[in-house]
């Protein structure tokens with residue numbers, strides 16, 4: 071591929087820069103940019119010594135490793151010979167400290183019920199649940215499927231698995247029976263843990279019924295189903311196979327020592343969200359993963375003992391695994407979980423919770439921020455958000471417009487924002503500001519964490535240099551990296567390690583600016599070629615969203631008889647604006663002004679919603695089919711709302 075074709079142009083403004091507030095910086099774990107640079111250089115000089123130091127100082131090991139890294143590209147083993155246990159590190163080791171009586175999980179249910187579990191209480195529950203699993207025949211190395219609402223027992227179930235060395239595979243509670251069936255079959259789960267149902271927007275999601283349907287369609291590996299009573303609705307129980315959580319827990323002993331497990335013991339399998347294709351069963355292991363998430367949670371969220379930390383992600387996504395459960399608990403933090411939707415019963419539910427619990431750190435997704443903007447700023451304005459001291463985002467590039475809004479309206483201008491770039495595959499955060507050290511720029515994830523070595527390269531693997539777009543890769547192995555795709559090591563090699571020789575290929579496009587800051591422009595598959603320019607669609611979307619009428623936008627290319635390729639934009643409007651031809655013309659001109667006439671969308675379609683994955687990411691591959699007038703839409707199991715596609719087709723110009 072020619073040099074020119076690899077280069078992606080980038081047009082985002084980068085004129086705004088925010089220094090860490092002095093008060094924040096003075097108390098932070100890393101207090102200045104010079105300290106960050108020093109730490110980065112130290113880690114780069116000897117990555118294995120650096121990661122060995124982190125693993126030793128951040129975690130408890132039953133047996134020390136003999137080798138930090140065994141790297142047989144592209145297969146890595148970290149902390150070879152080391153033995154540890156994740157639930158021991160998240161629970162037991164805190165019991166001898168004052169953290170014992172600190173709240174580990176703070177939980178609010180959708181109907182408004184609320185619970186608190188201290189570290190000692192959580193430990194007690196986890197030990198019992200681990201014995202329940204043992205009683206059902208679960209042994210180290212077996213897979214346990216989890217399909218639950220966002221309740222404390224979900225975290226208990228995960229930690230119980232880790233305690234005895236069972237590998238969990240969580241399926242987000244919003245997925246259908248088919249998704250459960252496919253994932254349980256792929257993982258060959260022996261036991262499934264579920265609930266009678268979960269609450270969502272005032273209704274009940276019938277989880278147990280979906281499990282029954284999935285198993286009826288054939289998941290031969292499953293021997294037992296453990297059912298939590300959440301809603302109290304009647305659910306049929308299959309004799310021998312199905313067991314009530316509360317019955318089994320009542321009988322279980324609370325004595326269950328944590329099993330020392332090999333550092334490379336598989337901790338969990340998690341299927342990616344499927345934005346680009348069929349979900350892949352990403353495998354993470356014990357020692358490296360826990361090292362990476364423990365360290366990154368502490369540094370990126372600058373955790374302090376009195377923080378009330380809230381990551382709004384569902385535990386069904388990797389963000390929930392790493393930054394609701396494992397990272398915060400390994401650090402002895404108080405982690406808040408909320409079962410429901412952020413706008414139920416009203417669009418200020420999320421702000422009501424922040425005020426009620428005195429949340430100090432809020433970590434959420436750009437899609438939610440854009441929704442909040444669309445709902446109207448009067449909703450957050452009703453609540454006291456003054457306890458917030460740090461904000462974060464993850465999941466997609468955040469357009470500078472939404473960043474500024476988050477900064478001003480939610481953070482009151484005083485909270486640093488950590489825009490964290492990472493993936494299911496990376497296990498933990500890779501690129502992010504350190505909030506007390508790194509000056510931020512709206513829309514940029516800024517710089518890699520110490521110990522992480524990304525780069526922006528062309529197809530031959532050569533760095534493209536500053537201010538040129540290219541492919542985002544990681545040059546060196548890191549402890550939290552995925553080890554394989556479950557049952558398909560060939561796909562692992564092909565997908566991640568064959569594109570750019572010797573490098574981990576992220577699938578994302580990025581650019582580094584003149585400060586070396588990373589600007590992730592979205593997936594390479596979403597790069598469009600217009601009139602000889604290669605642009606990340608995010609760039610044009612960002613220009614559209616900067617218009618006052620636009621809440622959200624997705625841009626894709628479609629074949630065009632004359633131009634070869636044309637640009638189609640799907641746009642949702644803010645509440646008070648109406649779709650019109652006049653507005654279309656105005657939006658085209660707006661893009662011309664922000665980027666250049668070449669980037670003007672050829673078609674603009676107004677729509678009430680965009681097709682998104684259940685984690686809130688726009689599925690542009692589906693929009694491409696619609697823009698091209700094609701019927702086939704590929705895998706849609708991760709789509710949140712299928713009816714969106716039909717509505718979009720009808721809205722055809």
Ligand code: ATP
Nearest residue numbers: 342343344345346465466467490491492493494590
């Ligand atoms: P699939 O790999 O199945 O298509 P997915 O990539 O959406 O699904 P995730 O692992 O949840 O699944 O998402 C990781 C991707 O999300 C990244 O590769 C990147 O495209 C995007 N992303 C995450 N955080 C950021 C961020 N802070 N800035 C820009 N992009 C981000």
Ligand code: MG
Nearest residue numbers: 342346493577
């Ligand atoms: Mg991906």
